Amino acid sequence: MKIQIDCIPCLISQAVHIAKMVSTDDAVRYEIIKKTLADASNMDLSLTPPEQARLIHQAIKTISKVDDPYLEIKDMSTKFALELMPDLRKIIENSKNKFETIIRFVIAGNIIDFGAIRDFDLNTARERVLEVFDMPIDLTAIKTLEQSMDKAKKIFYIADNCGEAVLDRLLIERYSDKITLGVRGKPIINDITPREIKASKLDIVPYVDTGDMTPGVSLRYSNKEFLDTMNSADLVIAKGQGNYETLNEYNRPIVFLLRAKCQVITDLIGNIKQGSLQVIPKNI
Amino acid sequence: MKIQIDCIPCLISQAVHIAKMVSTDDAVRYEIIKKTLADASNMDLSLTPPEQARLIHQAIKTISKVDDPYLEIKDMSTKFALELMPDLRKIIENSKNKFETIIRFVIAGNIIDFGAIRDFDLNTARERVLEVFDMPIDLTAIKTLEQSMDKAKKIFYIADNCGEAVLDRLLIERYSDKITLGVRGKPIINDITPREIKASKLDIVPYVDTGDMTPGVSLRYSNKEFLDTMNSADLVIAKGQGNYETLNEYNRPIVFLLRAKCQVITDLIGNIKQGSLQVIPKNI
Numbered sequence: 169m170k171i172q173i174d175c176i177p178c179l180i181s182q183a184v185h186i187a188k189m190v191s192t193d194d195a196v197r198y199e200i201i202k203k204t205l206a207d208a209s210n211m212d213l214s215l216t217p218p219e220q221a222r223l224i225h226q227a228i229k230t231i232s233k234v235d236d237p238y239l240e241i242k243d244m245s246t247k248f249a250l251e252l253m254p255d256l257r258k259i260i261e262n263s264k265n266k267f268e269t270i271i272r273f274v275i276a277g278n279i280i281d282f283g284a285i286r287d288f289d290l291n292t293a294r295e296r297v298l299e300v301f302d303m304p305i306d307l308t309a310i311k312t313l314e315q316s317m318d319k320a321k322k323i324f325y326i327a328d329n330c331g332e333a334v335l336d337r338l339l340i341e342r343y344s345d346k347i348t349l350g351v352r353g354k355p356i357i358n359d360i361t362p363r364e365i366k367a368s369k370l371d372i373v374p375y376v377d378t379g380d381m382t383p384g385v386s387l388r389y390s391n392k393e394f395l396d397t398m399n400s401a402d403l404v405i406a407k408g409q410g411n412y413e414t415l416n417e418y419n420r421p422i423v424f425l426l427r428a429k430c431q432v433i434t435d436l437i438g439n440i441k442q443g444s445l446q447v448i449p450k451n452i
Numbered sequence: 453m454k455i456q457i458d459c460i461p462c463l464i465s466q467a468v469h470i471a472k473m474v475s476t477d478d479a480v481r482y483e484i485i486k487k488t489l490a491d492a493s494n495m496d497l498s499l500t501p502p503e504q505a506r507l508i509h510q511a512i513k514t515i516s517k518v519d520d521p522y523l524e525i526k527d528m529s530t531k532f533a534l535e536l537m538p539d540l541r542k543i544i545e546n547s548k549n550k551f552e553t554i555i556r557f558v559i560a561g562n563i564i565d566f567g568a569i570r571d572f573d574l575n576t577a578r579e580r581v582l583e584v585f586d587m588p589i590d591l592t593a594i595k596t597l598e599q600s601m602d603k604a605k606k607i608f609y610i611a612d613n614c615g616e617a618v619l620d621r622l623l624i625e626r627y628s629d630k631i632t633l634g635v636r637g638k639p640i641i642n643d644i645t646p647r648e649i650k651a652s653k654l655d656i657v658p659y660v661d662t663g664d665m666t667p668g669v670s671l672r673y674s675n676k677e678f679l680d681t682m683n684s685a686d687l688v689i690a691k692g693q694g695n696y697e698t699l700n701e702y703n704r705p706i707v708f709l710l711r712a713k714c715q716v717i718t719d720l721i722g723n724i725k726q727g728s729l730q731v732i733p734k735n736i
Contacts, residue, residue: 173472173481176489177465184461197457198497205460205493209486 169416172432175217176208183224190232203227217432218384218410225356225381236355245280245331245358246367248293253334259301260338267314268307270338271425275445276300277335278328278408278427280358293331300445309447313423316403316452317343324401325373326350326385326415328408333360333368336407340373347373348397353390354381359410384414403452409433412448424448453700456716459501460492467508474516487511501716502668502694509640509665520639529564529615529642530651532577537618543585544622551598552591554622555709559729560584561619562612562692562711564642581619584729593731597707600687600736601627608685609657610634610669610699612692612710617644617652620691624657631657632681637674638665643694668698687736693717696732708732 183204187197204224211220229235236242256273263269276297317323325340325347327333333351340347349370352359360368362377379391385406387395398404404422406415412424412433426446428434434442467488471481488508495504513519520526540557547553560581601607609624609631611617617635624631633654636643644652646661663675669690671679682688688706690699696708696717710730712718718726 173468173478173485176485177461177468180464180489181461184457187457194457201457201460202493202495205464205489205495209489209493211486211489213482 169216169413169436170213171211171215171217171220174430174432175220176211178430179208179217179221179224180204182221183228186225186228186237187232190228190234190237196232200228200231203231216384216386216414218382218414219386219389222356222380222382222386222389225383238355238358242330242358242360242364243367245329246334246364249277249280249331249334250369252294252297253337256297256335256338268305268310269301270342271310271313271447272300272303272305272445273297273335274339274407275305275425275427275447277332278425280329280331297335303445305445306447309423309449312449312452313405313447316421316423316449317405320402321346322401322403323347324350324398324404326398326404326406326411327360327370328411329358330360330364330368331358332407333364333370337369337372339405340370344372348401349373349375350385350394350398351375351377352381352383353377353379353394356381356383359383382410382414384410384412386414387418416450419451421452422450423452424450453500453697453720454497455495455499455501455504458714458716459504460495462714463501463505463508464488464492466505467512470509470512470521471516474512474518474521480516484512484515487515500668500670500698502666502698503670503673506640506664506666506670506673509667522639522642526614526642526644526648527651529613530618530648533561533564533615533618534653536578536581537621540581540619540622552589552594553585554626555594555597555731556584556587556589556729557581557619558623558691559589559709559711559731561616562709564613564615577615587729589729590731593707593733596733596736597689597731600705600707600733601689604686605630606685606687607631608634608682608688610682610688610690610695611644611654612695613642614644614648614652615642616691617648617654621653621656623689624654628656632685633657633659634669634678634682635659635661636665636667637661637663637678640665640667643667666694666698668694668696670698671702700734703735705736706734707736708734 187200191197207223260266260269279296323346327336352361365371376394376397378394380389382389406424408426409429412426434440471484475481491507544550544553563580607630611620636645649655660678660681662678664673690708692710693713696710718724
């Protein structure tokens with residue numbers, strides 16, 4: 169999707185939030201914000217929102233000299249999710265439809281997001297993961313996903329945030345013989361990069377990274393290896409809103425698993441509630 | 453107060469909101485937003501937030517050729533408030549401390565604000581005005597205000613928004629022999645200008661306008677007549693957050709009456725809740 173007018177205040181707000189994280193010096197903060205505003209004023213309207221975010225975060229890194237402002241938060245999120253796993257496994261074990269329960273938790277993990285939800289609080293995350301157990305979900309789409317995963321020979325699974333990625337293991341381990349994992353190439357917000365794969369216990373499958381810092385999968389900026397792996401899979405699974413924003417027009421078999429976090433996205437998907445669990449198969 | 457880093461996303465968000473109001477043409481909307489971002493990137497950090505808003509709204513007017521996007525909303529707000537007045541007068545009549553009740557309603561009116569509260573809804577405004585009857589308020593500050601108004605020979609009363617201004621009459625009519633009203637000089641958001649004074653039934657006192665479109669009182673851009681009138685009064689009463697943001701460092705006797713609408717302001721005033729009723733005497 170192309171960037172929408174309503175994405176702009178959100179991107180600026182994200183920049184302000186990070187400017188305050190990376191520096192206590194007002195001069196540095198203002199330098200970051202002014203650069204962000206100047207870049208945004210020259211915005212290429214054919215970019216997706218995550219591609220515009222990429223430019224903003226690149227400027228923040230250059231000015232602040234902080235390469236990974238979310239390092240600590242990422243590691244805390246991973247730890248939190250690892251501690252949650254035994255309980256989730258018990259719930260799955262006792263559930264009637266195990267695949268459906270796994271999908272619920274795998275989407276639930278998408279609530280661990282410090283980009284779209286800047287005031288996200290790990291203290292309430294446990295409840296927010298567990299609440300999905302009773303939330304509405306498209307059972308037909310889940311069936312389509314299960315059949316497609318069963319049938320596929322090569323699945324490319326594009327992860328999203330740290331913490332969330334730990335929960336992805338619940339689905340990945342069932343299909344580990346045919347999955348390749350896709351992650352971001354460079355630190356960007358709290359998205360998973362190669363650095364966090366082992367700690368997230370996702371080193372049971374091979375991975376490729378985009379080589380890029382878009383908080384999504386840019387078809388312009390991702391490297392050839394990543395794009396070739398994606399394009400040669402029978403099925404792509406893409407987690408989270410950033411991957412949806414960059415790949416919603418991708419014309420090969422893909423299933424998006426996400427929680428809709430803003431009105432731009434609920435409007436784009438159409439007739440859905442903010443925070444709802446979304447399983448969106450396309451070209452299947 | 454000088455503009456804070458957290459004011460910036462809010463100003464951009466305001467521009468996006470108005471861009472969508474004044475045009476359905478995406479090209480025009482983007483032109484407005486890009487100009488807003490470019491202006492903001494060259495921001496003079498010694499400006500107050502309303503002075504920066506002034507620049508943004510000026511650009512919007514120039515590009516869209518719409519001089520008063522809130523015209524209809526202003527008139528609806530005035531009508532709404534006029535219809536509310538008989539009920540408020542009855543409540544005041546039956547209350548133990550009439551002055552206190554008047555002050556509560558005069559501050560309550562400050563909730564009618566389409567600038568700081570972009571999704572403000574006139575349908576819920578009646579409840580939101582009446583709810584103030586039971587809200588905490590600084591009774592000592594109200595006493596100070598009453599004594600200062602009783603004692604003053606010349607009071608300069610700076611109004612804020614349309615609708616709210618109708619409720620200001622409750623206080624103004626008690627001191628009409630010594631009050632001069634101050635309003636904005638040109639259309640800006642839903643702030644009152646000379647055009648709306650008669651409809652708001654405030655033509656019982658003389659008025660001066662700033663000659664300017666800052667949604668507050670700019671000490672740089674207001675005309676001489678306005679500043680002279682303000683500076684020669686024994687007491688200034690300033691309604692709303694925009695007037696607070698531009699006059700909080702004004703060093704003559706002044707009382708601010710407002711509802712705090714954002715965290716920048718609750719932090720600046722210190723230890724207060726968002727939405728709370730504020731009576732803030734200074735230099736008295």
